[in-house]
Amino acid sequence: MARIRNERIEQLNSKNVAGDNPPGIENRVHVHIEPSKGWVSLRLGELWNYRELFYFFIWRDIKIRYKQTVLGASWAVIQPLFTMVIFSLFFGRLANVPSDGIPYPIFSYAGLVPWTFFANGLLQSSNSLVNNSNMLKKIYFPRLILPISSVFAGIVDFVLAFLVLLLMMAFFRIYPTGNIVWLPLFLLLALVTSLGVGFWFSAMNAQFRDIRYIVPFVVQAWLFITPIAYPSSLLSEPWKTLYGLNPMAGVVEGFRWALLGTDTEPGSMTAVSAVVAVVLLISGAYYFRRMEKSFADVM
Amino acid sequence: MDDVAIRIEGISKQYFIGGKQKSFDRFGDQVVDILGSPFRRAGKLLRGQATGAAELDESIWALKNITFDISFGEAIGIIGSNGAGKSTLLKILSQITDPTEGYIDIYGRVGSLLEVGTGFHPELTGRENIFLNGAILGMGQAEIKSKFDQIVEFAEIDKFIDTPVKHYSSGMYVRLAFSVAAHLDPEILLVDEVLAVGDAKFQRKSLGKMNDVTKKGRTVLFVSHNMALIQAFCERGIYLEEGRIAAIGPMNEVINTYLKTLEKKESQDLSIRQDRKGKGDVKLTAVEVVDGEGVAGNPIKVGQPVSFKLTLSELPKKDIWCRFSLKDEIGHSVVAFNSKTAGAEDTYSDKLGNSYICKVEELLLIPGRYRIDVSIYGSGGEEQDSIDAAAFLDVLPGDVRGRPLGIPKRKQTNVYFPHKWVKPDYS
Numbered sequence: 001m002a003r004i005r006n007e008r009i010e011q012l013n014s015k016n017v018a019g020d021n022p023p024g025i026e027n028r029v030h031v032h033i034e035p036s037k038g039w040v041s042l043r044l045g046e047l048w049n050y051r052e053l054f055y056f057f058i059w060r061d062i063k064i065r066y067k068q069t070v071l072g073a074s075w076a077v078i079q080p081l082f083t084m085v086i087f088s089l090f091f092g093r094l095a096n097v098p099s100d101g102i103p104y105p106i107f108s109y110a111g112l113v114p115w116t117f118f119a120n121g122l123l124q125s126s127n128s129l130v131n132n133s134n135m136l137k138k139i140y141f142p143r144l145i146l147p148i149s150s151v152f153a154g155i156v157d158f159v160l161a162f163l164v165l166l167l168m169m170a171f172f173r174i175y176p177t178g179n180i181v182w183l184p185l186f187l188l189l190a191l192v193t194s195l196g197v198g199f200w201f202s203a204m205n206a207q208f209r210d211i212r213y214i215v216p217f218v219v220q221a222w223l224f225i226t227p228i229a230y231p232s233s234l235l236s237e238p239w240k241t242l243y244g245l246n247p248m249a250g251v252v253e254g255f256r257w258a259l260l261g262t263d264t265e266p267g268s269m270t271a272v273s274a275v276v277a278v279v280l281l282i283s284g285a286y287y288f289r290r291m292e293k294s295f296a297d298v299m
Numbered sequence: 300m301d302d303v304a305i306r307i308e309g310i311s312k313q314y315f316i317g318g319k320q321k322s323f324d325r326f327g328d329q330v331v332d333i334l335g336s337p338f339r340r341a342g343k344l345l346r347g348q349a350t351g352a353a354e355l356d357e358s359i360w361a362l363k364n365i366t367f368d369i370s371f372g373e374a375i376g377i378i379g380s381n382g383a384g385k386s387t388l389l390k391i392l393s394q395i396t397d398p399t400e401g402y403i404d405i406y407g408r409v410g411s412l413l414e415v416g417t418g419f420h421p422e423l424t425g426r427e428n429i430f431l432n433g434a435i436l437g438m439g440q441a442e443i444k445s446k447f448d449q450i451v452e453f454a455e456i457d458k459f460i461d462t463p464v465k466h467y468s469s470g471m472y473v474r475l476a477f478s479v480a481a482h483l484d485p486e487i488l489l490v491d492e493v494l495a496v497g498d499a500k501f502q503r504k505s506l507g508k509m510n511d512v513t514k515k516g517r518t519v520l521f522v523s524h525n526m527a528l529i530q531a532f533c534e535r536g537i538y539l540e541e542g543r544i545a546a547i548g549p550m551n552e553v554i555n556t557y558l559k560t561l562e563k564k565e566s567q568d569l570s571i572r573q574d575r576k577g578k579g580d581v582k583l584t585a586v587e588v589v590d591g592e593g594v595a596g597n598p599i600k601v602g603q604p605v606s607f608k609l610t611l612s613e614l615p616k617k618d619i620w621c622r623f624s625l626k627d628e629i630g631h632s633v634v635a636f637n638s639k640t641a642g643a644e645d646t647y648s649d650k651l652g653n654s655y656i657c658k659v660e661e662l663l664l665i666p667g668r669y670r671i672d673v674s675i676y677g678s679g680g681e682e683q684d685s686i687d688a689a690a691f692l693d694v695l696p697g698d699v700r701g702r703p704l705g706i707p708k709r710k711q712t713n714v715y716f717p718h719k720w721v722k723p724d725y726s
Contacts, residue, residue: 029405032404034398056434056435063427135435138395139393139436141435
């Protein structure tokens with residue numbers, strides 16, 4: 001008897017997810033709790049149900065990011081801008097690194113804008129679980145929301161840095177080509193990469209605080225293996241395609257192509273980058289979900 | 300039971316606790332161990348078997364084979380000593396941690412009040428925190444908006460609603476936090492002793508609010524040490540002891556079983572009790588209540604002399620001191636005694652052995668039962684041993700300086716002051 005009724009409730013709930021329904025047996029949500037073993041499902045539907053909390057976390061991260069700083073949101077621009085100045089001096093001027101026929105400052109800044117989005121997203125998401133450990137120990141919500149929202153919160157910074165890029169382009173009288181319509185796709189690629197690596201690092205960080213020290217180092221090294229200070233055109237095939245194994249190579253070169261019209265239109269390198277980014281995202285999400293059950297116990 | 304809100308079936312939870320202490324013969328071994336540990340841990344991580352930095356040597360069962368049902372609309376209270384598994388059970392029910400064995404089915408939207416103010420951010424204003432905290436606790440934006448005014452009014456912070464909470468006094472902070480949580484409107488509510496917040500006035504108000512909430516026919520699971528509260532809120536109770544259900548049934552019966560078990564623990568030899576804290580170099584071995592004639596044992600009449608004799612395992616050369624407090628049946632501390640302070644009438648005796656005696660000339664407590672919690676401290680102020688409910692004191696009705704004092708119908712106070720009235724003369 002009871003069994004039949006449970007099934008009925010479950011059926012009804014699959015159509016009618018918890019909302020402001022008055023309590024009544026037909027409308028009640030059914031939650032089943034049991035030990036999870038090994039690889040578990042991603043439960044994307046549940047993530048969708050918690051989308052309001054997701055918005056709130058993004059909103060909170062944006063609100064508090066530059067609280068009690070003197071320069072406020074201008075930090076979003078200062079970081080890539082100063083790196084650009086340093087790169088222009090040392091790589092552009094002193095080392096005479098080629099820049100695909102684009103003024104070096106624009107060339108490097110156009111790479112630094114998506115890079116900064118990626119790097120900050122990675123740093124923030126890696127620490128997202130540890131920074132919110134108090135919440136993890138007290139309240140249930142899909143844990144994936146934390147790293148995801150901290151990456152998404154970086155979009156505001158990206159937009160600010162991007163506006164400065166447009167101003168610089170106007171100053172250098174470089175006008176975007178029609179390829180600019182593809183720009184969001186490359187931003188998405190950076191987002192996916194950041195999320196994928198962020199999932200891996202944040203889940204590991206919960207248990208091994210070593211990650212906290214490893215991530216800044218990884219980001220620093222990654223910056224130099226990404227074609228930001230130099231163009232990927234320095235490489236010939238097949239090395240160039242192989243270079244796509246670093247998804248950020250595909251992102252940065254794609255950005256320059258879409259915005260500045262460099263000779264780096266998406267090809268095999270971009271395809272490799274996209275595949276790697278998706279693999280990172282999916283494997284990271286599964287690894288995260290697998291480790292998730294122990295977060296509250298090890299924090 | 301047809302209309303089940305929560306079905307708990309054979310739930311167990313195992314925790315891995317810190318590994319064995321390694322001993323190193325040589326400094327070199329220790330260096331090798333430290334240098335090698337990242338590799339061992341990385342290996343574990345890749346095999347997916349890591350449960351934190353702890354070695355997987357020792358484990359405890361925080362819960363073992365817990366099975367019971369909660370019907371819809373029922374308020375159930377969970378009691379038990381510290382470490383009995385109450386909080387672990389709530390954590391599993393609110394999906395914060397996974398059970399090791401068994402399963403649970405929950406029918407209804409769950410809200411949990413495990414700690415108020417979770418997710419509050421000091422840099423955000425009161426208004427912003429209400430929205431953020433509400434969302435974290437599971438309220439939708441529309442729901443928070445509709446309750447916003449009630450929340451602010453209840454918390455009594457309307458003037459400061461747009462001030463960052465880091466500028467709040469701690470009282471304002473907890474009032475706001477409680478207020479958000481109390482306006483949560485789930486079908487099933489899990490509560491873990493959050494009521495003791497704010498000043499006395501706000502506490503009364505929050506108790507009233509809790510009462511409203513539980514009386515709306517909602518399913519409530521309530522964990523508390525406060526017996527009077529839990530008795531007021533819950534019809535049915537569960538007593539957990541070392542991760543197992545020791546008693547289940549009507550709330551007052553379960554409370555009685557719990558209190559009787561505490562008494563049994565008292566009659567045990569104190570030196571074998573495990574529920575103690577402290578370094579343990581010096582241990583408490585006995586606590587006795589002694590009446591005016593020097594006869595050990597309860598009960599003691601109100602107004603009569605009484606002594607408390609604390610016996611220790613040994614008397615160390617260095618100075619130590621004892622502190623004990625009497626607590627009423629709902630755990631409120633009534634009075635405390637401390638041997639560290641020196642009184643003009645203190646005496647010293649070489650016939651005491653390892654004991655301390657604290658003499659009270661007149662027992663001025665309202666008749667009832669009081670629990671004696673004892674702590675022993677070393678010369679440096681470090682806690683050496685500490686036992687809750689080491690003994691009980693039963694106070695009988697009697698006369699205090701010629702004024703009768705009976706058993707109150709509803710015990711509302713604990714302390715009696717000898718007093719005399721000057722009354723108008725009607726003759």
